[in-house]
Structure formats: C-alpha cells, structure tokens
Amino acid sequence: MLDGGVARDGREPRRSLTLVGGPVRTEGDAVSAAWLADAVRVAPHIDRFTHGFHTYPARLHPDTAERLLRDLAPGRAVLDPFVGSGTVLVEGLVAGLEVFGADLSPLAVRIARLKTWRTDAATRSHLVERARAVAERSFARVRGRVPVRAPLTPEDAAWYAPHVLMELGGLLAEIRSEPPGPTTDAIELAFSSILLKVSRQRADTRRDPVERRIRKGLSTELFGAKVIELAERLERLAAAVPRGTPVSTVLQADARDIAGARALASRRGRIARVVTSPPYGGTYDYAHAQALRSAWLGLDDRAYRRGEIGARRHAADEEEPAAHGQALARVLAGCASLLRDGGEVVLVLGDARFGPRRIVGALDWVRRIAPEAGLRWVASASQQRPSVGTEPSDFDRLDPPREEHVILLVRDIVSRS
Ligand SMILES: C[S@@+](CC[C@H](N)C(=O)[O-])C[C@H]1O[C@@H](n2cnc3c(N)ncnc32)[C@H](O)[C@@H]1O
Known part of the structure; x- marks a missing residue:
C-alpha cells in the first residue's frame, strides 16, 4: 500500500512496498472487507497527476487512495489528518470531493498544497x-x-x-x-x-x-x-478535476488536536470519510528525514520535532507504546467528532515496532481504542510487509514479520451533544 522505501537487505531501493499478489487476510463484514482488500491489491508503481513530483517517505499508493474514495458522491467532504505529501487529497480532488488535510510537518504542508494546486x-x-x-x-x-x-x-x-x-x-x-x-x-x-x-x-x-x-x-x-x-x-x-470541485484546504496542525482546528470548525459533523495513514510506530523518523530540506527552505520544524508521533527515534523508550496508543486514540476521537453520522474512518496502518523484536499488532490496538473514540470496528484487510528503516542494520534483519492493515471504522451514533 505504501509507495517508496528501502529493501530489507538495504541494497536496492524498492519502488513500492505493496506485496503485489501477496495474500490478503480479511476480517469482519464481508462486503466491506472485500472493498478494503480490493484497495490494497494494486500494481507496484503508479504515477499520475502531481503524485510523483516530490519524494516523501511512505506515501500512500494512489490507487489505494482512489479506491477508498471512489464511491463517495461529488462534493462530499474528506479529511486526511496525516496528509503527508497529499496523496488522498489529490485523488479526492479528481473524484470531485471537498478535501481537507493536516500534517505537523511544515514541509508536508507545503508539498500537499503544491500537489493540490489548481492552476490555469x-x-x-x-x-x-x-x-x-x-x-x-x-x-x-x-x-x-x-x-x-x-x-x-x-x-x-x-x-x-x-x-x-x-x-x-x-x-x-x-x-x-x-x-x-x-x-x-x-x-x-x-x-x-x-x-x-x-x-x-x-x-x-x-x-x-x-x-x-x-x-x-x-x-x-x-x-x-x-x-x-x-x-x-x-x-x-487541472484537466482531471471536475468543474465546481471546491479548493483544497491543507493546514499545519497536530493530528491529536484535529477537532480543534479552526479551519475545520464549520465542517464539524460534516466530514463523510477520513482516509489516513498515521505513522507506523517505530518505523520512520520523518522530522530527521526532512531536516536537510527544512534547513535549506528555512522551515521552522521545532513543533514538528517535538510533536511527531510514532517516531523511530523514540521506539526504545519505555513509555513509547503507551504514548503512541494514546496519540492514536486522541486522533480517532477528534476525527469521530468531525464525522457526520454514518461517516467512516479508513486507516492504513502497519504494526508497530518498539525495540528489537517487540511488535505491537495494529489490528488489536485499533480494535481496543476505537469504541472509546465513538467508532465501531467494521472490517479489515491485512498483508505482510517487508521491513523498512533508516539503516539496513541487524536490527532490521532480526525484525519479525509485520503486517500492514486497512481498517474500516464507522461512526453510527445518531445523536451528537
Ligand atoms: C505515513 S505518513 C502519511 C503519508 C501520506 N499518506 C502520503 O501519501 O504522503 C504519516 C505522516 O504523519 C505525519 N505526522 C507525524 N506526527 C504527526 C502529528 N502529531 N500530527 C500530524 N501529522 C503527524 C508525518 O509528518 C507524516 O507526514
């Protein structure tokens, strides 16, 4: 599902982490699970529109984003609170949707704004x-x-x-x-x-x-x-976006406080679907990976360095598993408060790794925290994924296999206080 990364042996960069044709395990409601499974069965490398213009670690596969959005009626509002380089937003615009994105990385915000720039x-x-x-x-x-x-x-x-x-x-x-x-x-x-x-x-x-x-x-x-x-x-x-599609909104914001974002205040209770790929615990150091570009561009990344969640540099800390769980719970609760009744959250999330060999399965994790956020678990599709990391170290080779999941949650509480 994620595009770009480093092969396990560290020799050849892979174009895609998608295990094309690899077995997909599904759970939950059969129709929803089949929909999710279809979203992950994608060709290895796809580039269209503005997607491939600027590299970004662990981009979502454009076809996965497209398939997770294509059933929504034009004009519906979609949010990605971990927008990264804007893959969900680009595909949302092409589907005629009203798209909102946020990221704590100032570089991501700049890239996502550019990739969704509508020009004549x-x-x-x-x-x-x-x-x-x-x-x-x-x-x-x-x-x-x-x-x-x-x-x-x-x-x-x-x-x-x-x-x-x-x-x-x-x-x-x-x-x-x-x-x-x-x-x-x-x-x-x-x-x-x-x-x-x-x-x-x-x-x-x-x-x-x-x-x-x-x-x-x-x-x-x-x-x-x-x-x-x-x-x-x-x-x-520009040629692909249907006439009348609203302009995109991309904010620099902490996903844990997404419900408080001023630009989203008027959309409270109106978001039809959240489609997002949060950081996989202990996998990347986004702020470090972006440090050189941030320095050249003069971006203030201090809040990002402090607030990046799931960073690999914190993976060995004792408190990190609990902190990451709490962070995701806050994000889900915030998203739920923005959703319309019947609105959905689709998470693309990999298992977390906290120190050598300590893997925390994302499926169980989300299943546990979703109800507290007012979200009901509906279905999931899972695939094994190769290990990625900043160094082709022994640490990686020792790593037990991890899975990447697409998880569907729904907000079906009718009354909202
Ligand atoms: C897996 S990437 C998303 C990639 C995106 N789907 C794309 O296609 O480019 C996860 C993103 O979470 C962002 N992030 C990390 N901590 C955050 C936080 N506290 N609030 C908002 N975004 C955060 C990172 O900057 C990164 O862009």
Missing part, C-alpha cells in the same frame, strides 16, 4: 517563465563564481561537494529574490525536490553517504527540468 494555463506559463529567469541568473552566478553562503550548518553542508553547495546557495538566493506568492512557493519546492539528488546522502530515509559526480550547472539544469515537469503535472491535474 496562464499561471503555469508564468511559473515556467519565472523559473527560466531564475535558472539563467543561477547559471550566470556559476560562470562568474559568485560566492554565496548556504543556510546550512557545517554538518549539513558536508553532504555537498563545495561547488554544488555554492550553486545551490546561488539558486536559492535567486529564488528568494522573486516576489512572494504561490508561484515562488512552487519554484522553491522544485528546488527542494532536487536537494537530495545532488547531495552525498543516499535518500531521505538513508543518511549513509554515496558518491555522485555532479558537474557545475547540473543542479540548475535539474531544477529547470523539474519546474517544466511540475507545470505538466499541474496541467494534468
């Missing part, structure tokens, strides 16, 4: 023209060897060859000289999308060094190509 032809031409001008000025800097300081600590700067660091610094300075607004935001994310490719860091979730030969001017060329790619992707998105 004039805006896209303007985007490409402006980026072309930025690239020309950047090439001029490279030729003139104009010195510039990159906004990085010496430790982060060490991920780049000196000439690449200088070129990126110049490119960023040229982007920053553009007037603020959505076009400049989009150009900045094109810059963000190349930052790892031209670095010595292997991948977002892999902080081991790799040697790449990056000649002078290549970073600027990649940047220019990414903006053209973005314009094409935005054009495909």
